[in-house]
Amino acid sequence: MTFSAGQLRDQLAALEWRAAPPTRYVVAFSGGLDSTVLAHALVRIDAGIPIVAAYVDHGLHEESVAWGTHCEAFANATGIDFLYRRVTVQLESGKGPEASAREARYTALHSELQHGDWLLSAHHREDQAETLLLNLIRGSGPAGLSGIGAIRRFGPGWLARPLLDTDRASLAEYARAHDLEWVEDPSNTDRRFDRNFLRHEILPRLKSRWPDIASRLQRSASHAGEAASLLADLAGIDLENLGGRPERLPVDGLLALPRGRQKNLLRFALRLCGLSTPTALQLDRILTEVLHARADAQPLVSWPGASVRRYRNGLYLLPEVLADTPDAAPITGDQVALGTGLGVLRFDRGAPSGLAPALFERGLRIAVREGGEEIKLPDQSYTRKLKKLLQEEGIVPWMRDRLPLVYAGDRLVAVGDLWISKDAAAEPGVAVRWTDRPALH
Secondary structure, three states: OOOOHHHHHHHHHHHHOOOOOOOOEEEEOOOOHHHHHHHHHHHHHOOOOOEEEEEEEOOOOOOHHHHHHHHHHHHHHHOOEEEEEEOOOOHHHOOOHHHHHHHHHHHHHHHHOOOOOEEEOOOOHHHHHHHHHHHHHOOOOHHHHOOOOOEEEEOOEEEEOOOOOOOHHHHHHHHHHOOOOOOOOHHHHOOOOHHHHHHHHHHHHHHHHOOOHHHHHHHHHHHHHHHHHHHHHHHHHHHHHOOOOOOEEEHHHHHOOOHHHHHHHHHHHHHHOOOOOOOHHHHHHHHHHHOOOOOOOOOEEEEOOEEEEEEOOEEEEEOOOOOOOOOOEEOOOOEEEOOOOOOEEEEEEEEOOEEOHHHHHHOOEEEOOOOOOEEEOOOOOOEEEHHHHHHHHOOOHHHHOOOOEEEEOOEEEEEOOOEEOHHHEEOOEEEEEEEOOOOOO
C-alpha cells in the first residue's frame, strides 16, 4: 500500500474520536526517514493546526548536533516551528542505552507539551512487530503484547502514532517521490542492541517464510490489546470496590482478592498514579514481603520510578524517591513547589475561610518539623503537640517530617492543608490547598 498525505489525514481523523481535537501537532522529529515523512505529509494536509518539529539531542553520537542542524533546516524550509532540546542520558541506570535514551527523550517531550497538544511519533508497522517480539521475549503480559498503542494520554495532551498501519517500504517510496533528505543514525545498524538484532537478523528471515509477518503480528497485538483492555476494566471495578484511591489501597481488601487480581490491580493502580511498572519479581515481593507484613511493620519495595510502602491497613504507591520539603524560606507568591513527589502548596485568596489575609502582608515562611511544635486547633482552647496530632490522625511516618509548616514569625499557623491555627483563621480568608500531594493517611 502506498502512503500519502491523504492517508495520514484519514488516520488522524480516525484517532480524534478517542481524544480531544489537537491544539498543536508536536512531531517527535529525529531527522530520520520515518519522522521526516510524517512531518512532510503533515504539512501537506494543511489542516490549519500549528506544527512543531521537536528534536531531542541525546548527545550519544558525535553527529547529533549536525543532525539537529539538519532538522532545523527542514523545519525552516517547510515553514513549521522548530524545538531543540539537549538531554543527558543516564546510562548507569541499569536499563540499557536504548531504554535510557527513550526515557530521557519522552521526559523532555513531556515537559514541552501544552494543554491539548498531540505529540506525534512516527512508529510504523515494522516497529510494532519488533516491539511485540521484544516484549514476548521479555515475558510480558497482555499489556506488553499489545505492543505500541495508537493513542493515549500524555501529560497535558496526547501521544498519537498514526503510522502504525503503514509499512516502512511505503514511507521510503513517499520520501523518494518527494525528493526528501534524511539522516541515517549508524547506531540503527548496531546488532548489539536487541531491537536492531530483531530488525536485521530475525524479521527478514521470518518475512522470507511469511511475507505478511508484520501484519500478522499487528493482528496479534490488537487481540492482546483487547485482552489488556478487559483486564483494565476488571481492575477498575476492583479499585472502585476498594475505595477508588489508586495511591492508597486497603490491605484487607487486596488480601480478599485472588492473587492474579491482586497483581492486575497493582499494575493498574501504578499506571493511574503515573508510576513505572515493576518486574514480575518485584511484584511478587510486594505481594509477599509488603502485603503480608505485620501491621506495625513499615516494609518497602522500590524500583526505578516507583516504590510501594505499607502502613497499618494501607498499601501506598509512591515515587521512588520523595524529596525533602524545602528548607525554611519566605513565602513570596501564591504557591510553593515542594519537590519531587510532594506536590505544590497553594494559597487561594478570597476563600470563605482560611488564613487571615493580614498575615501575608506581614510575611509568612515555610519550614519543616524540628520537634516540639505546637498548634491550637479552631475547636479547642488549648495547644496540642504536633507530634501527637500526627499520630492520632494516622499520618504515614515517611510524610511526618515532609509536611510543609507555615509560620508567621515564630508562630505555627498552618500544617499543610490539614490544620490552621485558631488565632490565625479568618472568614473570609486565604485557603491553603495542597495539590498533587502523596497520600497522608
